[in-house]
Amino acid sequence: MTKPPSNTRGLYQHLRTAEGRSNASQRWLTRQLNDPYVRMAREAGWRSRAAFKLIQLDEKFHLLKPGQRIVDLGAAPGGWTQVSVARTGERGKVVGLDLLEMDVIAGATLLQGDFQEEADEKRVLEALAGPADLVLSDMAPNTTGHASTDHLRIIGLAELALDFALRVLTPGGAFVAKLFQGGAQNEMQALMKSRFTKVRYAKPEASRKDSSELYVVATGFKG
Structure with a gap:
């Protein structure tokens, strides 16, 4: 349920x-x-309520499949990583990366580092033993309470995650990132539409009603 x-x-x-x-x-x-x-x-047994957001996105867009290679950026405390492990099965490879140290999650490789660093990107690809099928980002900056500022800050973070995804995804792969509703993502959206076959937006039921968050789901990476 x-x-x-x-x-x-x-x-x-x-x-x-x-x-x-x-x-x-x-x-x-x-x-x-x-x-x-x-x-x-x-x-x-999920580490955060955010696990239900990924579950609901998966139910809508069918993102998670057995045997996939998945990267979870900003993974702490690990709810999305847990869901990814559960839904990709024993043949899947799930790598969670965060600046913070994380407690062990059975079936996942957890790395402490910065996805913007070339050395850490290399560590992720080595742990995956190949390109990623799916890059996930539930990251959000600390909010200021000023909607326009918070929107710009999360768009900037999502753009960095997208740059990472474009480097590590396999053709046909997918990218999911958290955004705040606003309208400043036009440039990012144009880039995604040029590199993926479908770009869609959704707000899971598990997102709080008073939250402006929504998720962009880009599928069919063109390589």
Whole structure:
């Protein structure tokens, strides 16, 4: 099940004490306590609620297949890497790369490094033992609260991830990246349309309603 149960009414929980917490911290903790996807992720053993976003994107676009080579950029804490391992099976090769150190995920190769560094890109390709079938990026910069600034910053990050994908993907491969709704991605979209056969956008059910995030899904890499 990738959607929360409909009978969540009346389950809202309040923090027992707000002592020592900022208002922002209180709001975040309350939201976490009452987020059905947080509970579902905990029950299913996913490291983050974001796992359901990839599951729902996969159900819509059929991205993950047995035996694929997959790169998960900005992988920590590992929810997307876990889903990728589960859906590619024993023959798949999944590499998670992040600036942060990550706890071991069975079936995945986890690397600590920067995807913009040539040496780390080489490490990824060596771990895959070939080009990638799918490059995933759920990365987002720290938000400022200023929508236009945050939009430009995440577009810049997504463009860097796209540059990486264009170097490591095999023909026919796919690229998925998080964006914020805005409109500054025209140049990036034009590049993707020239290098992939299909470029589509989606907001998974697991994305919070008040979030401006959406995902670009580019398939059929032309090489």
